[in-house]
Amino acid sequence: xxxxxxxxxxxxxxxxxxxxxxxxxxxxxxxxxxxxxxxxxxxxxxxxxxxxxxxxxxxxxxxxxxxxxxxxxxxxxxxxxxxxxxxxxxxxxxxxxxxxxxxxxxxxxxxxxxxxxxxxxxxxxxxxxxxxxxxxxxxxxxxxxxxxxxxxxxxxxxxxxxxxxxxxxxxxxxxxxxxxxxxxxxxxxxxxxxxxxxxxxxxxxxxxxxxxxxxxxxxxxxxxxxxxxxxxxxxxxxxxxxxx
Amino acid sequence: xxxxxxxxxxxxxxxxxxxxxxxxxxxxxxxxxxxxxxxxxxxxxxxxxxxxxxxxxxxxxxxxxxxxxxxxxxxxxxxxxxxxxxxxxxxxxxxxxxxxxxxxxxxxxxxxxxxxxxxxxxxxxxxxxxxxxxxxxxxxxxxxxxxxxxxxxxxxxxxxxxxxxxxxxxxxxxxxxxxxxxxxxxxxxxxxxxxxxxxxxxxxxxxxxxxxxxxxxxxxxxxxxxxxxxxxxxxxxxxxxxxxxxxxxxxxxxxxxxxxxxxxxxxxxxxxxxxxxxxxxxxxxxxxxxxxxxxxxxxxxxxxxxxxxxxxxx
Numbered sequence: 001x002x003x004x005x006x007x008x009x010x011x012x013x014x015x016x017x018x019x020x021x022x023x024x025x026x027x028x029x030x031x032x033x034x035x036x037x038x039x040x041x042x043x044x045x046x047x048x049x050x051x052x053x054x055x056x057x058x059x060x061x062x063x064x065x066x067x068x069x070x071x072x073x074x075x076x077x078x079x080x081x082x083x084x085x086x087x088x089x090x091x092x093x094x095x096x097x098x099x100x101x102x103x104x105x106x107x108x109x110x111x112x113x114x115x116x117x118x119x120x121x122x123x124x125x126x127x128x129x130x131x132x133x134x135x136x137x138x139x140x141x142x143x144x145x146x147x148x149x150x151x152x153x154x155x156x157x158x159x160x161x162x163x164x165x166x167x168x169x170x171x172x173x174x175x176x177x178x179x180x181x182x183x184x185x186x187x188x189x190x191x192x193x194x195x196x197x198x199x200x201x202x203x204x205x206x207x208x209x210x211x212x213x214x215x216x217x218x219x220x221x222x223x224x225x226x227x228x229x230x231x232x233x234x235x236x237x238x239x240x241x242x243x244x
Numbered sequence: 245x246x247x248x249x250x251x252x253x254x255x256x257x258x259x260x261x262x263x264x265x266x267x268x269x270x271x272x273x274x275x276x277x278x279x280x281x282x283x284x285x286x287x288x289x290x291x292x293x294x295x296x297x298x299x300x301x302x303x304x305x306x307x308x309x310x311x312x313x314x315x316x317x318x319x320x321x322x323x324x325x326x327x328x329x330x331x332x333x334x335x336x337x338x339x340x341x342x343x344x345x346x347x348x349x350x351x352x353x354x355x356x357x358x359x360x361x362x363x364x365x366x367x368x369x370x371x372x373x374x375x376x377x378x379x380x381x382x383x384x385x386x387x388x389x390x391x392x393x394x395x396x397x398x399x400x401x402x403x404x405x406x407x408x409x410x411x412x413x414x415x416x417x418x419x420x421x422x423x424x425x426x427x428x429x430x431x432x433x434x435x436x437x438x439x440x441x442x443x444x445x446x447x448x449x450x451x452x453x454x455x456x457x458x459x460x461x462x463x464x465x466x467x468x469x470x471x472x473x474x475x476x477x478x479x480x481x482x483x484x485x486x487x488x489x490x491x492x493x494x495x496x497x498x499x500x501x502x503x504x505x506x507x508x509x510x511x512x513x514x515x516x517x518x519x520x521x522x523x524x525x526x527x528x529x530x531x532x533x534x535x536x537x538x539x540x541x542x543x544x545x546x547x548x549x550x551x552x553x554x555x556x557x558x
Binding site: 050051052072073075076077078079080084086090091092093094103104106107108109110111112151 | 246247248250251254265457460461462463464465466467468470555
């Protein structure tokens with residue numbers, strides 16, 4: 001589902017790379033937690049996956065789409081296939097909760113009736129029933145994050161990327177958000193979550209990829225759950241050979 | 245196809261919503277646009293008025309060719325037909341001695357003693373050819389033709405005469421009007437460029453304030469025109485409303501200050517003509533203004549959104 005092969009990202013020519021020859025493979029329906037200290041390269045990794053940034057070298061293939069062959073005009077189409085939850089929510093400030101979630105469907109040209117049918121159901125999943133008309137400013141941090149999740153999942157993406165979605169939340173709200181991500185994963189969506197909250201990592205018991213100084217320091221199944229944690233480099237090579 | 249229509253509807257709807265929600269910005273952008281369009285409109289009307297003034301002056305000017313009494317009808321007609329062949333000739337009218345006297349009598353109807361003097365001495369008025377030039381600035385060509393040795397021999401002393409020796413005054417007026425026209429055109433171009441830049445900056449500032457929104461929409465997978473469309477619709481609305489406001493402004497100036505304008509033009513310009521021109525061409529001017537307003541608005545917003553819609557290439 002997600003494949004990175006020796007991906008390097010350097011922002012300044014000749015500078016220290018933010019990501020240094022990262023190889024990673026994530027299977028469909030997998031739930032992967034990416035951990036690491038601030039500045040380790042977690043966010044850069046996600047920004048590469050959403051094609052906010054281009055890698056300096058290496059190959060990225062997501063959902064069968066090879067980023068090297070991706071034309072600019074196809075980037076919006078790619079992003080529509082990936083649900084993204086941002087650490088700073090990135091809600092549209094002048095739109096209500098309903099409108100924010102509906103926006104993701106309007107982009108793909110869905111009809112009004114269908115939107116009015118779909119959005120309340122998704123808001124129900126993230127426990128925001130009754131908040132449809134609220135503006136983002138009127139919501140708590142946890143509620144805003146849940147709106148962002150609702151917006152990310154409303155198109156039923158195959159992949160959900162969540163960048164520190166609990167970073168700004170208190171423990172109770174943080175755990176609410178994680179439970180929603182687990183629920184989405186159970187429905188069949190591949191989830192890639194970055195966090196530096198070790199309590200969440202311990203409780204989730206999923207595959208954990210640790211990034212340090214732009215490199216993968218460890219990739220282990222922290223799990224009793226059968227989510228298919230894989231040794232990244234050995235598996236990557238195998239899969240990449242298969243796909244190429 | 246259905247989805248495309250739904251999307252188009254959404255873009256237009258979002259543009260209208262944005263226009264209403266950003267009222268303060270709308271007022272700022274429209275104020276600048278109204279000034280631009282008013283200058284453009286003013287220049288068009290002024291140009292028409294100057295042209296009309298020149299046409300009126302040209303119409304009043306004729307060159308009178310006084311023929312000697314011994315010139316016979318055939319010689320006169322020959323000169324008339326040769327004159328007609330000249331370039332820059334609008335019309336040639338031949339008056340024989342009787343017609344010339346009648347015209348003189350009509351022209352001096354109030355001066356009885358002059359008329360008596362003219363008739364008692366047995367018609368001293370010579371047969372006359374009145375020549376109207378097309379372009380006042382090329383009147384010298386007519387003079388050159390008439391003062392050739394052969395043609396001069398047919399004429400009395402003092403012929404040809406330029407509208408009772410008012411040529412110099414008329415020349416001055418024409419010259420001034422031409423300069424005004426040129427200055428007007430240059431001023432309009434300069435003002436229009438400056439105003440377009442100000443409009444562009446105003447719209448760019450508005451888009452700069454909403455760059456985060458644009459970037460969020462981009463990250464969610466919105467296409468270029470899904471994001472840009474509402475800004476373009478909003479800017480087009482500025483253009484349409486500014487065009488209407490600008491026309492109303494000019495109209496109210498005519499209604500309120502027509503006589504004051506006429507007085508301030510020192511009688512050189514026919515302001516009532518400007519008013520008539522405005523009335524007669526109202527719909528054409530309105531459509532033209534709307535078109536210009538829409539064009540400036542749309543172009544500004546397309547250019548201003550461009551930088552926020554680019555994908556990273558490195």
